Amino acid sequence: MAGADRKTRDAAEIYLTAAEAYPALEALFLEARSEISAGFRVFDIRTRLRGRGREVGRTWADLIGHTLARGVSFRLILADFDPVVRPSMHRETWRATASLMAAGEASGRPDLLSVIPAMHPARVGLGMRLAFWPKIAAKLRDEARRLNGLEAREAEDQLAHMPGLKPHLAGEHPHLRPKIWPVAPLIPASHHQKLAVFDRERLFIGGIDLNERRYDTPDHDRPGRDTWHDTQLLIEGPAAREAQAHLDTLLSVANARQEPPEMRHLLRTISTRHRHTGRFRLSPKTIEKGLEDAHIARARKARRLIYLETQFFRSLPVARALARAARDIPDLRLLLVLPGAPEDVAYDNAKEGDARYGEYLQAKCVHIVSKAFGDRAFVMAPGQPKHAGHKGRASLEEAPLVYLHAKVAIFDHDAVIISSANLNGRSLRWDTEAGVTLTEADTVQHLRYRCFAHWLPEDAEDAYFTDETAIAAWAALADRNAERDPDDREGFVMRYPVAPARRFGRNLPGLPEELV
Template structure:
């Protein structure tokens, strides 16, 4: 298993300004399935930090009052207490749009204000493309006096409402309003990685690159700049101490950090023409796929990404594609819903045309029959390469917003992650997975479970409910008239392209 066969090497990243190592060995990676598991670990690790230690974080949305455990602390309390103890707390939050547009500007500003008042520093960062966002979800904890205890968390889980769910999928008591199909407490499925070893140094460097970007935090937004001046927002990043040496080896996993940065003006110093290593990393590994590609994704809605999956299916006649997606978008309404649906419908059609009998798309429900919102961004290829992060399988995540994913080359980790996820979806106990190890057996098991649950629903939900939570995903069909306006709206607003024009014309990620 040669590293360079699976990871991007040399110029394959496509960003000559990148100063990160191509990859690093000697890491230990643990997957935390669900926000409750991740939040509990985060609380434990942050409470152990002392004076002079570092707490760096980036996020798309942060709610200061989100309880990380049933009895607290909240996000604000945890980070503020750390700052008062003398921990160096620095954060980068997406500046976001007004709350009236269903975004989170006020929430992000509130978290920043609380942490700053306690002695930390949180900046609202709008150095993005127009209509873009900073979507990275990262927490880095460094202990300069004890580097062997350094740890980082990266994945799909924001420090905000709706994320603290567990395997029962009863939902977070502090919920964000969503489509009515998910109820008042939307069940939420997500994954965050805990990383130890030299890769913590790579993730620390990712934070520092953004923090030290000398360009204005309010790029392209003079109104926001005036509002920040009025509220006396912190618009200048204080210097960081020198980056500590990388932690010592902690395990056997090889790790590569993948990112998306769009092409903007002025360009990022660390990515003047952008970086699309998330896209390139997936494209490379999909060319190697032979037996099973297992995906969990919030969107999986771009036909451009679906073409890569279709090519893999045509290239390898024994390859199966198993995908777990949300049953419904997170929004509803006559205008917002069709553009959210049409991209996924197109993507599934592209894959089905390539191999109709080897494409298996499912969604989830809890035991009460409420759909589970799949927010995870997870891929496992041939139980060898695994990836989790903030980047979805759509063009926006691969070109337009800032994203961060962690790719792991470790057969044991990749297999164990896939089996853990499948056991939950099939209502299996730990260790009850002998028939799931091989690709063909796993496909038979998930098909049988989904068929049984679908049949139970079709029969009026009479008799004992079959084990499992998987349902066959049945995307909404739409008329030619609806497609005629939904497709352009989807491409322009929901799934825009952040590549330079010459790369678009060459169809190059």
């Protein structure tokens, strides 16, 4: 077990990147005795097996079939997505569902498999949908045009896996077109959690989903657009039992059919549909924001060093809480690790309003904490120690960025929060999220060391790990790396480039920050 004591209820096994997490998940499926319950945003059983799972096959389809054939039940809540705004993700959810059901049939025990493609029940009000109708119609036209450009058989197959889109298209291939009425629904939230419970005793939880895109190694020695840094935990005890209760009740809670069960160990974000959808309502009803409250409460208690890794840093309440802590505690320091740019901006050249609004909010949040902490803060973006071969948002000082997806918060040597939630309004107020707080001293210290050491040169000195010297040491390393040829850099430490985010970002007054 990695740096933890199995006898301690708070003990945890810690996995950095899918190269560590995927083999661990395979082993958990092989070791399960009677039941597995899970909730993921993405669960693609075409993903290759990389650990002990290779004893039973080549892909996760083989492992799922083997698990069911052994008599172990598997229940999966799989996130579904707005078919208008995210048609490809909606399609992949239903393809994954069909693949899982086929694996269940092949196992001979389909009765032990339950796959629930779960779209969040909240809906945008009719008045707001009418206001957005030009954008809705444009999205539908784009998807109809794409489908019309496919071969007839391929288009038919794709539409078969898009049950939420089909009712809003008229005509036949290759003459599909948007229906004018009724106005398509818009779904403002999703189930973003990533967790699995094994035999109601062991909990696998954190930020990683299952597919080939998310596979990476701690060396991050891949093309920049293929890198993916994540953190996952395996924990036992009360948190696992509460996670089981969370999964058992989630759909009823989200549909406002019951109150959420009280939790002492599992941190969550949960929202539900409003019982009466107002015409101009845009947001779901937040009923639990334990993850936001925990981050803010721990920030207020911190006295020496806060370390954060997050895909998005867009929550103004969290940024302002950190700023207050900086003003109240003169010795408090902040080490913030962000990807150099959002994935869609870096690799897909996204320029839509939501991408710009997200960058606006992130630049604002970085400014808030940087102004409050001054030289007691360092904001980092990981970059590979090699030439990018290109410029733009996908590079940092001529090196490929390492895409960071982890959600880790470490407060002094006292507590660690690991979850599926980014530090943005969407994760902390709207989407379904789940995480845990670890406070056992050895576990906290081990995780802190691993997170720090992951980005640093192998021979990193104590100054990089010590509360009083870490900020200056990391900043100096980033500056040395920027002056060197990318091939000669040490570790992954670079400065986060806030200026491009500020230039690209655009405020959208009147829209809630939770939208992005």
